[in-house]
Amino acid sequence: MSASTGRTAAGTGRQIRRYGAELQAAIFEAVVGQLYEHGYQGVTMEGVAAAAQTGKAVLYRRWAGKDDLVLDALRHFAGDPGKAPDTGSVRDDLVDLLQRMAASTTTPTGSAVRMLLAGTRQDPEFVRMVREKVLRPRTELIAEVLDRAVARGQARPGTSSPLVARTGPALVLHHLASEDAVISREEIERIVDEVLMPLISPR
Amino acid sequence: MSASTGRTAAGTGRQIRRYGAELQAAIFEAVVGQLYEHGYQGVTMEGVAAAAQTGKAVLYRRWAGKDDLVLDALRHFAGDPGKAPDTGSVRDDLVDLLQRMAASTTTPTGSAVRMLLAGTRQDPEFVRMVREKVLRPRTELIAEVLDRAVARGQARPGTSSPLVARTGPALVLHHLASEDAVISREEIERIVDEVLMPLISPR
DNA sequence: CCCTGAGGAGACGCGTGCGTCTCTTACGTT
DNA sequence: AACGTAAGAGACGCACGCGTCTCCTCAGGG
Known part of the structure; x- marks a missing residue:
């Protein structure tokens, strides 16, 4: 009643x-x-x-509907990956960039990337968007840093291949899968010092 | 009636x-x-x-229930990552291993790994299992190949860090996210030749 | 000051997946 | 040959999410 x-x-x-x-x-x-x-x-x-x-x-x-909404929300948030650092040291620049990436794995933007990995059938529009707006810009920042390093003579020429630029992000991402949760500062420095620097530094 | x-x-x-x-x-x-x-x-x-x-x-x-079933099915299929190749050439061994990994991205086992990446809240038992039964064995194969290379003098000592062993798989996995679908033989060779080999070969 | 239009809230019907339960029927055992 | 167990099939009730629709209600423009 x-x-x-x-x-x-x-x-x-x-x-x-x-x-x-x-x-x-x-x-x-x-x-x-x-x-x-x-x-x-x-x-x-x-x-x-x-x-x-x-x-x-x-x-x-x-x-x-849901797809449209989520897509739009991500588009809205994915935005600015920030500017490439330029401390004069490739090493520090790389640590900084990867640190930022790592931090963003726990954000919505990070979720988006992981969804990307997961998806067997995802909305293609969504996949495209995440690639363009999230992944690519960040890889480009690294490429930028590498380019500068080459110009400065801190890195071998040819170092700035897309593949090398991808290596850092790939390792950060892979850490998500192989270890538990958050990636530590030390781990990032190890990635830079043990993998990236040896890879790019002049012989 | x-x-x-x-x-x-x-x-x-x-x-x-x-x-x-x-x-x-x-x-x-x-x-x-x-x-x-x-x-x-x-x-x-x-x-x-x-x-x-x-x-x-x-x-x-x-x-x-579903979790239990899927977990069991994966446990059943994840199995044998095969033996580490030993052709005498690190380079060829690595290409072979990564090729196998790449091939398995489209299999159920591969799906499992991707689910792992994707998961915000996954069944912890599931996560553990995929790490143990899928990811780890494959990384260990690479470590094995690297160890042999070091022993043979084809690679610098210290090369066989877990991080380096992870680099190949990380790049293969990352390819899934950044590019479309299947990774080509050429791409894998590029990974080995442009990243892994420079990383491990003696100065 | 009233009217219109959008916001807040949620009921409703539909579809779908879960987990249970029932019923019939094939097979291996004795 | 008779029996018991488990397979094949799916109905059933429940919960939940979608997308629609309705019902106020608040705000601002005329």
Whole structure:
């Protein structure tokens, strides 16, 4: 009998209602939160709506469905990989870059990369986007650092092959698989000192 | 009224009924098939039962649930990474090993590794198993090859660090993420010639 | 000050997967 | 030849996520 309130009369609060861009930002944040916590499969429209404190209708008014939403959220967040460091020491530059990469493995952006690895049938648009917006820019930063090192004579010419630029990221990523969780600073320095530096330094 | 047949009277065939080990093998095959085609999330008990031409009861009589089943199937298939090649040339040995690894990225075993990469919350038992039974043995083969190379004087001592052993696999795996699909023989040779060999060969 | 449009919340119907249960039937054993 | 066990098949109830739809309600423009 008692009325189904339909509105949580309980809470203290007035509710502030968000519109447009502000609302969208909150939704994106919710998406990447879910993504980070439960992986792609764990992202649900219902979960996102709840986390963003909004209704599903709002989501469907803006996006066609889950794929579209997640894609858009990632596109929004993947963004700026930062500028390439230029300390004058290749070694330090590389450590810095890989450190950043490692840090981002636990972020939504990192999740995206891992989804990429995982996917047997992923939305091709999604795959493309992650490659373009996440992976490539970061590899390019490394290439940039290597180029500078070559110019400075700190590295052999020819060192700056795409393959070499990929080696650092590959090892950081691989660490995720072969060891537990977080990669330590020491481990990163070991990657640089034991693998990258010997690989590039002049004979 | 008309009997619900309950049995497809249609087909030509008698049905051969499988038991015990034979049945189990068929089920495992179905599991890895599903795994390969749709990824971990795409494996369903119903799908497996159908693919194996059996009933769900049979599955639940043997395994506690999906996790248990998949884990067991992988454990069953992950098996033998083969013996380390010993052609006398480190270079050729490495190419051979990485080639094998690359080939297995499209197999169920490969899917398992990718699931590992992907997983934000995976069954820890599963993670441990893939590390132990899939990743580690293969890295050890490489270490073995490197050790022999050092012994032969084809590689600098100290070359056989775990990190160096990981570099090849890491690059192969990373290729999955950064490029499309299959890794070519040429690409593998490039990895060996441009990265691994310079890294290990005596100065 | 009222009206319109979007936001917050969630009910609803649909499909799908899980895990259980039932029923019939083939096979190996005695 | 009779029997018991497990296989093959799938119905069933439950939970959950999707995408739609409805119902307020808040805010801002006329």
